[in-house]
Structure formats: C-alpha cells, structure tokens
Amino acid sequence: MKKSLILSIAIVVLALIVTGPLVANGQKEAAAQKEVTLNWPCIWVGEDAKASAVADIVAQFNAKYEGKIKVVIEEMPSYDVYDKKILAQISGGTVPDIFTLKWTPDTRDLYDSDILVDFTKDLAAGWGDSFDKSVLNEVTLNSQTKTIPFEIAITPIWYNKTLFEKAGIQGFPKTYPEFWDAAAKLKAIGITPTSQMTGGANAWTSMLWYSHIMASIGGPDVWDKPLSDPIFVQGAEILKKLYSDGNTTKDAIGGGPAIPSGHYLAERTAIFCNGPWFIGNIRKNAPEVYKVTELTSAPAVPGGKSGAQVGFIQTLLASGATKDPAKREAAVTFLKYMTLPENVKRISIESGALLAPKFTFSANDKVDPLQVKFVEAQKNASFIVSHFAGKFSASVVQEFGPALDKLALGKATPQEFVQMLQDANN
Amino acid sequence: MNRNLWKSTIRVLKWVFLLFFFAVALLPLLWLLVTSFKTEAEFTKFPLQLPHLWQIQNYIDAVHIAKMHILFINSIIIASSATIFNLLITSMAAFAISREEFRLKNSISNILVAGVLVPIVAFMVPYLALIKNLGLYNTRMALVITYAAINIPISFFLIRSFMTSIPKELEEAAIMDGCSFPQRYTKIILPLSRAGLVTSGTLTFIWAWNEFIYALLLTSSSRVRTIQLGISFFSTQFRSNYPAMYAAIVLTMIPSILVYVFFHDKIISGLTAGAVKG
Amino acid sequence: MNKKTSNARWILLFLLPIVLLYTAFFIYPFGFVFFSSLNKWNGISHMKFVGLQNYVNLAMSTTFQLSIRNNIIWALSLGFLQVGFASVIAFILARKPRFWKGLRTVYFIPKVISGVAIAMLWKAVYNAEFGALNAILTFLTGHTWNVNWLGEFNSALPAIIAQEVMYIGYFMIIILAGVMAIPRSYYEAAEIDGASVLQQELHITLPVVWGTIVTSMTLAMAYGLRHFEATFLMTGGGPGHSTSTLAIMMYNKIGARKLGQASALGTVLVIIGFIVIVTLNSTLGRKSLTGEDT
Numbered sequence: 001m002k003k004s005l006i007l008s009i010a011i012v013v014l015a016l017i018v019t020g021p022l023v024a025n026g027q028k029e030a031a032a033q034k035e036v037t038l039n040w041p042c043i044w045v046g047e048d049a050k051a052s053a054v055a056d057i058v059a060q061f062n063a064k065y066e067g068k069i070k071v072v073i074e075e076m077p078s079y080d081v082y083d084k085k086i087l088a089q090i091s092g093g094t095v096p097d098i099f100t101l102k103w104t105p106d107t108r109d110l111y112d113s114d115i116l117v118d119f120t121k122d123l124a125a126g127w128g129d130s131f132d133k134s135v136l137n138e139v140t141l142n143s144q145t146k147t148i149p150f151e152i153a154i155t156p157i158w159y160n161k162t163l164f165e166k167a168g169i170q171g172f173p174k175t176y177p178e179f180w181d182a183a184a185k186l187k188a189i190g191i192t193p194t195s196q197m198t199g200g201a202n203a204w205t206s207m208l209w210y211s212h213i214m215a216s217i218g219g220p221d222v223w224d225k226p227l228s229d230p231i232f233v234q235g236a237e238i239l240k241k242l243y244s245d246g247n248t249t250k251d252a253i254g255g256g257p258a259i260p261s262g263h264y265l266a267e268r269t270a271i272f273c274n275g276p277w278f279i280g281n282i283r284k285n286a287p288e289v290y291k292v293t294e295l296t297s298a299p300a301v302p303g304g305k306s307g308a309q310v311g312f313i314q315t316l317l318a319s320g321a322t323k324d325p326a327k328r329e330a331a332v333t334f335l336k337y338m339t340l341p342e343n344v345k346r347i348s349i350e351s352g353a354l355l356a357p358k359f360t361f362s363a364n365d366k367v368d369p370l371q372v373k374f375v376e377a378q379k380n381a382s383f384i385v386s387h388f389a390g391k392f393s394a395s396v397v398q399e400f401g402p403a404l405d406k407l408a409l410g411k412a413t414p415q416e417f418v419q420m421l422q423d424a425n426n
Numbered sequence: 427m428n429r430n431l432w433k434s435t436i437r438v439l440k441w442v443f444l445l446f447f448f449a450v451a452l453l454p455l456l457w458l459l460v461t462s463f464k465t466e467a468e469f470t471k472f473p474l475q476l477p478h479l480w481q482i483q484n485y486i487d488a489v490h491i492a493k494m495h496i497l498f499i500n501s502i503i504i505a506s507s508a509t510i511f512n513l514l515i516t517s518m519a520a521f522a523i524s525r526e527e528f529r530l531k532n533s534i535s536n537i538l539v540a541g542v543l544v545p546i547v548a549f550m551v552p553y554l555a556l557i558k559n560l561g562l563y564n565t566r567m568a569l570v571i572t573y574a575a576i577n578i579p580i581s582f583f584l585i586r587s588f589m590t591s592i593p594k595e596l597e598e599a600a601i602m603d604g605c606s607f608p609q610r611y612t613k614i615i616l617p618l619s620r621a622g623l624v625t626s627g628t629l630t631f632i633w634a635w636n637e638f639i640y641a642l643l644l645t646s647s648s649r650v651r652t653i654q655l656g657i658s659f660f661s662t663q664f665r666s667n668y669p670a671m672y673a674a675i676v677l678t679m680i681p682s683i684l685v686y687v688f689f690h691d692k693i694i695s696g697l698t699a700g701a702v703k704g
Numbered sequence: 705m706n707k708k709t710s711n712a713r714w715i716l717l718f719l720l721p722i723v724l725l726y727t728a729f730f731i732y733p734f735g736f737v738f739f740s741s742l743n744k745w746n747g748i749s750h751m752k753f754v755g756l757q758n759y760v761n762l763a764m765s766t767t768f769q770l771s772i773r774n775n776i777i778w779a780l781s782l783g784f785l786q787v788g789f790a791s792v793i794a795f796i797l798a799r800k801p802r803f804w805k806g807l808r809t810v811y812f813i814p815k816v817i818s819g820v821a822i823a824m825l826w827k828a829v830y831n832a833e834f835g836a837l838n839a840i841l842t843f844l845t846g847h848t849w850n851v852n853w854l855g856e857f858n859s860a861l862p863a864i865i866a867q868e869v870m871y872i873g874y875f876m877i878i879i880l881a882g883v884m885a886i887p888r889s890y891y892e893a894a895e896i897d898g899a900s901v902l903q904q905e906l907h908i909t910l911p912v913v914w915g916t917i918v919t920s921m922t923l924a925m926a927y928g929l930r931h932f933e934a935t936f937l938m939t940g941g942g943p944g945h946s947t948s949t950l951a952i953m954m955y956n957k958i959g960a961r962k963l964g965q966a967s968a969l970g971t972v973l974v975i976i977g978f979i980v981i982v983t984l985n986s987t988l989g990r991k992s993l994t995g996e997d998t
Contacts, residue, residue: 039646041646043662045659046491046658046659046660046662047491047659047660047662047665047667047670048662049662049665072647074646074647075647075648075655075659076642077642077655077656077658077659077661077662078638078642078658078661079662081638081639081642081643083959084550084643084958084959085550085554085642085643087747087748087958087961088550088551088554088643088747089554090747090748091551091747091748091963092551092554092555092558094558106746106960106961109746109748109749109961110748112748112749113748113749115748198855198942198943199939199940199942200940201940201959249832249833250832250833250850250852250855251831251832251833251835251852251855252855253852253855253856253943254852254854254855254860254939254942254943255855256827256940258470258666261470262470262471262473263833265467265470265471266470266471266472268833277665278665280665281665284466284467285465285466285467285470285471286467286470286471393960394959394960394961395960395962398956398959398960401940401942402941402942402943402944402945403944405855405942405943405944406943406944409855409856409857409943409944411857411944412944436901436902440796440801443792443793443796444793444796444801444807447789447793447811447870447872448807448810448811450870450871451810451811451812451813451814451870451871451873452810452813453825454813454814454817454821454822454825455810455813455814455817457821457825457828458817458821472834473824473828473831473834474828474829474834474835474836514721515721515722515725516722518718518719518721518722519718519719519721519722521718522714522715522718522719523719526711526715528712528715534719534723536978536981536982536985537726538722538726539922539981539985540974540977540978540981541726541730542923542926542927542930542977542981543926543929543930543973543974543976543977543978543981544730544733544734544930544970544973544974545930545932545950545951545954545970545973547932547951547954547955547958548733548737548954548958548966548967548969548970549729549733549737550958551736551747551963552732552733552736552737553729553733556728556729556732556733571725572729574725575725575726575728575729575730576729578722578725578726578729578730579730580923582722583919583922583923584878584919587915587916587919588881588882588916590915591882591915591916607710607711607714607715608714611718621881621882621884621885622881624881625877625878625881628877629874629877632815632816636816636818636819654818657818668824671820672821675817675818675821679813679816679817682816683809683813683816686809686812686816687809690877
C-alpha cells in the first residue's frame, strides 16, 4: 500500500513537472502582438569573432524599431548542425525568418522553389548600390536575387618570412620550379615546407591549394570547364607533389583543420593557406608568427597565369518567404540595416572578416595590419577565381578528401583522382 | 607447490588485466584535466605536453561565456524527468511482457528492441515536424519526451532481461495472497528488478545529459537549453578553443559521475544483501 | 474468467504508454524514412517517386560494400571483444578485490566524458608527427616509428576499433549488476565442495548471468552496426572511405542533400539489425539462466 502510494505521488509529481513549467516556458515568445518578430538562427554567437558586434547591431536595431520590429537571435553554437537544422526546418515547411547560407551550386535548389524572399526589386530601388555589381551578379540566377552577399573571403598563400630567410630564400617563389627549390631549402634546415590536410568536411587547406593551382592552369574561367578536361589531371599532379618527398607533414593525410594550423603556428611548417578569419587565432596564439606572416599569390605553373587569387562569397543572408507583407518588409528593413556601411565596417574591424557590402576604412580605424594585407592581396590579384568547393555540388566536394587520401598514399593516379570526383557527381 | 604457482600466476594476470583497463580508462580524464589548465596556444602547438604554467582562466571563461548556471539547471530538470518518464513506461511494458502470456508479446518485444538500431540522425526531419505539431518546439518538454522515447529500446531491453530472470514462484505466492496485477508490479517485480532499473536509469540519464544534436534541433532559446549547447559555444565556425571547452566538460561531467557513484553504485552494492533474502 | 479479462485490461493499460510513444518516435519516423527512401528528394523541392532506384544505386557503390564490411567488423569486435573483456572485469570486481570501488568508478568514467574529447585524445595519441604511440613504440623497440595510424589504409580501422573496445565501462555495469545479484549462498555451497574460483565462475556465475551477457552482446552488436561517433570524429570515414560505416555514409548523404539515398541507408541499417537481433535472441538467448528455456 505504501509503495503504491509513493508511486502515485511520483506519477502526479512527474505529471506536474512535465505539463507545468516545461510547456509554459518556451511559449512566451508569441505574447507581444502587432510587433513583427523575426527569428534569426545565428552562428555568430559565443566565441565567434563576429558575435559581439552582431549582437550589438541587433540590439540597436531593436531599439530603433521598438514596438514595430523585433529581431530575436537564436543561438546556434554548432556550425555543423546549423546547416542540418536549417535543412530540417525547410523540409518541414518552416523556413527561418532570417538565416545564413553558403553559396554553392546546391543553392540553386533554394532559388528554384518559392521559399525565399526575392530581393530583386528592393535591390533595384537603391539598396543594390551598397554592393559591387559583380558580387550581386554572382548571386543572381534567372534575373532573381534571393540572397544578400555578406561575408566574402580571399584565401592567399601565407608564409613565414623569418623561416624563409633562415633557409636563405629570397622572397616567395613565383613559379613551381622555384617553389620546389625553396621547399628543398626549407627541408634542409628541418622545416616542413607546407601545411596540408585531407580530412575535415572538404580537405579545406588542400582544396584551397588545388584551387590556386587550377587558377594558374585554367585562368579566370577555369571552373566553367567540365571535370573531364585534362587540366584537372594536370593540377592533381602538382597536388600530389605537395604530398610527396616530405613537402608536407605526415599527419596531413586524415588531418582535420587543427593539423595544418597547429603546425604553422608552431613553426613546424612555413607555408599555409587560409582566409582572414584565421587572423584572430594567429594573433592570439602565436604572436611571433603573426608578426612575420606575409601573404602572396601561389606560384604559377609552367606556361600558366600568375598572380591569381582564390576568393569567394563566404556567407549570404536570406529570409524565408512569407505571405504577410509586414513581415517581408520587416525582414528587408533588417537586412538593409545589417548592410549599412557603418555596421559592416564595425563587424569587419572587430572580427577581421572581409565583407561584401561597400564601406571604406578611415585613418582613425584600428584595422589589423594582417587584415590590410588581405585587402591588398585582393586588390593586387591579376584575377580572382572561386574555390573548388564553391563551384561543385556537395557530393563532389565530399569526395575531394577521400580521393586526395588515395592520391597522396599512392593508391590512385592523378587520372583516378579526377575520375573519383567525376563519379561522385552521379 | 604447483597449485600455488598457478594461483599466483592467475593473481598477477588478474591485476595486469585490471590495471591495463584502469590506465586506458583514466587516460581521457587526465587528458581533459591537463588540457583544461593549458592555454589555447600551448594546446594548438603541443597537444600532448604538460602545461608550462597551470592556469585556471579556462574555468573562469567556461562559467562566464557559456552561461553555465541556467543551462545546468535545465540539464538537470530535463535529464532527470526524461529518466523517470522513461523508466516508468519501460518498466510497465517490460513487466507486462516478461511476466504475462499473451498473443503478439514476442513481436511487440522484438519491435521495441529493434529501435536500438535506428540511426537517430536520420530522424531529424520527422522529429522536428512531430515536436512542432505537438506544440512543444522550444520547450523543455520537447527534450524530455524525445529523450525518454529514444531510450525506450535500451531500457526496455535491459529491464525486461532482469525481470525475466525473477523466479515465477515468488509471484505465484503473491497471487495466492490476493495481490492484484498492479500490486504485483509495484510490490514484487519492481523491487526485485531494481538492479536493472538503476542500470538503465543511469544510462538514460547520462545519455540525456550528453545529448547534443536534438537539444539544438528542438530548442531555440537559452532559457530551455541544456549544458551541452553551452560547451559547444567554444567551438565556432573557424576556430575551437579546446582548453576552455575541456574546462566546461570537466565541470559538466561532475553530475554524471555523482549519479553513477551515489545512485547506481549504492544500489548495486546493496544488492547482494537483498538477493539473499529473495 | 473474470480475472483473465481484468488481467488483459491491465496488460493493455501497461502497454499503452510505450506503444503510443514508440509509434510517435520510432514507427512514424521510420515510416517516413522508408517512404522517402523510395523517392529522389533534396529536402527542398517535392519528392519524386523513383521506386527502388536509391537501393540499386547503393548496392552498386563500392563505398557501401566497404561500409557494410566495416560495420560487420565493428559488430563482431564490440560484441565479442568488448563484451568479453567487460564480462571478465565484472566477474573479477564482483569478488570485491582491493580498490574495487575505485576501479569500478574509473572504468565507467569514459562513458561520462564527451566523445569529442576522447576522440581528440586518441587523435593526438595516434598522430604521426608528435603522437604518443609512436614515441612509446620507438622507446620499446629501439628503432624509429612514424606511422600515421589514422591515415593509413591498414591501420586506420583497427586503430579506431581498438580504442573503442578498451572502453568496457558501459557493458561492465550492465553485467556487474547481474553478477552482484547472485546470492552468496550459491558460492558458499560450491566452496564447501572444494571448487576453485575459476570453476565457480565457470559453473555458477557464467550460467546465471548468461542472459545478461547475451543482452549485452546484442546491444554491443547493435551499436557496432549503427556505429558513427568515434569514426566521424577521428577519421570521418577516411582515408579514402576505408573506415566508412553505414551511418557515416548516411550523414554525408544528408550533407549532400541526397535525402532519398540517406533514407535508403537508414532503412538498410534497420533491416540488417533486426535480422541480427532476432537471430541472436533465438540462438544464444534461449539458454538464459542455468540452461533453462525461458
């Protein structure tokens, strides 16, 4: 009797716990009426370099439009799960009011269905002047612009000037034959020349190198060529060489992002490749390397173009289509606010990121010197091409790492490497 | 003489075995602790070395950045409610299935257990739809019910196997005494299968405590979120501050270890005495 | 008569909550997954019915065949090695040797630590440039080791499985709970008959907890079949897909927005697992508890 009494109490308590505060708690958000609420599942939170600037700008916006529009940041602390949650929400028919995405061929699927707000008219009515024409053209499909370019990236080759001097190398090599000579000199003083990786979601560092190589071989229109074109095999041969003869560390095969950056920061390697978001990391964790880091374009292949850079739109803003005109208006108002020159400039200075909307630094701005070098690298480039991952479908990009494993371990020839990428297309 | 040699060989082997697994199990804990006192720079450059200077900044960051206290309370409420809820429904079902004869019981049992295999990541789309349709999106209840449900197969499986091993005679005596169906459940079977209950309860609690993907999928505000999401704040799009993350992990492990040591261990240790009576 | 119908009602009532919840959280989602496996679907546009095309594509993919093979290796390693080690440890601990309480807690701790941290530890141990394993082997053998354990075709899979198999805490606590429930009197009788410790374990402990061990083996194999976490965190399926598993493949397909194919993988996984569970239960499981048929 006593036991069943305890059990009944337990059930009642459980029922109370379960139905009371648990349900009530999250539902308050619908309370305020009239005011349009925009939910923004956002990755720029926590320790992210843009987090505090973005939070401040949203707070200012909410203060300015108090009683009319309220933007609520839903903190999404995992970049990996972010894409999957957005996809699950879209599949379930509830596209977030504001969200960010990457620009890849797969983004076309989003344009083809009526799930995003179309900004074409708003941009034509003046907002478009905030952006470079070329950038907007890139995100316009069938004369519709349904995403707003926000963060752009340039991923030059980084090198450690001090280590180069120690090895007796004068300046960064301009061609691959010179590059291999320089690599030999670095190895002679016990330094592994380059940081590479085949792991992670898309073999990031090495994928960027391959993009540099392909830019030199194929020129500005390299990605318009099909994978069956022999130039892709030619590029793979150079990539293979980067993985041979101790030109990179042994753990590059299978290594995630921590491997190439860790080696570069610890001065075990002298050459690295990444975007401006890495500035904060190197400045904090290896100030001595930060001071001697120079940026450059990759060497040219024999007979290829020189001075190219790899650059692309890193993040776009988008808004879920809605039947409510007030909500659509609110979303456009907010996105316009986000792309105001002063707001963009603030995010750029605080985070080191390069942003798509136009703005100019003034003499008083405390711009990071390395960030300035990025801007220069972008200006000095003879031409800029996208990275590989931005031009091929996710299936092909996913295959890049595994195919590179085989290439690097000698289990696949450069032809077979490219064949694996082609097969993944199906 | 020979027998003594044999005995001491066994003894040595036993300790080699115990200590090997002890060392392997202790390694991650040491790694976590040591790393949590390093700076990010030291960790990035030399992951396996001891810190140059032991510093507690990471712990300060962990509490500060991740807003740990709210998330901590949420985690406790969610993990324990899910565990109680899960144990209640699985033990009721396991009781009916292990102690009664009826048609379909083996099929029901097999279907329930097969749930162990389901790759839970495949269910993101349907779970989100389900929780939204139930009106539970962004509530603690969403996680309680999801965690309780996801652990049905394991708990049912374990509890059923413990209940099956209870001798039939015990129950028959109780039926003679006029015990009703629910009384047999509460008075006889539940107490006798408490080893199974605490084992699956411990596993469910720890699973719920560590769960990450659904916590992120089914909630959107930190008011209802769990501690694991706090930990992930240290890992951003382009950079992960592992020492600070490890400090947060060390702090969040404590409740799980306490649950294991005080809840599971105490009850299991008490079993020998209980079993003699049975 | 009356009693029987009232019993039936109680049974129904006791099963109702689990049936409801299981239907909502397993059967409906599985139905959804199965349905979408018959379609071409990117998660955004409408589904397009393609029949068994996704399954045919899978069957022809070499990565799929490799993943199935790897999953079988995982299931056997966890089912026999991990549960085997866990059983031995549980048997020893149940006899309460010195420090047994401390040992038991430490064995279980890795289960409490997040998989992310454990995977990073082993990545550092197996690393080719500064890893601890190469250093230890160099010290022991006297010549230089610089194997890239997680980046070579031969060593990657064994390396991931080895670290997983050594974490026996999960099954140890399940089996220990069973062993501790055995009445002391069983052993006292055997001791009087002069049975050695090994004989006692073999003739008393093992038969009594056999059902629990089979339960653990079934669970371990199920975990082997749906294995994801350690591989995802340590190699992501590489080098060159050589450590891929069905769940890793499925995760990648979701990432590539090939939700139809991802669902087909999920369906295959559940079907294979169901066969394994039923077979194990009907062969090994029959002999639970002192050989009696339950």
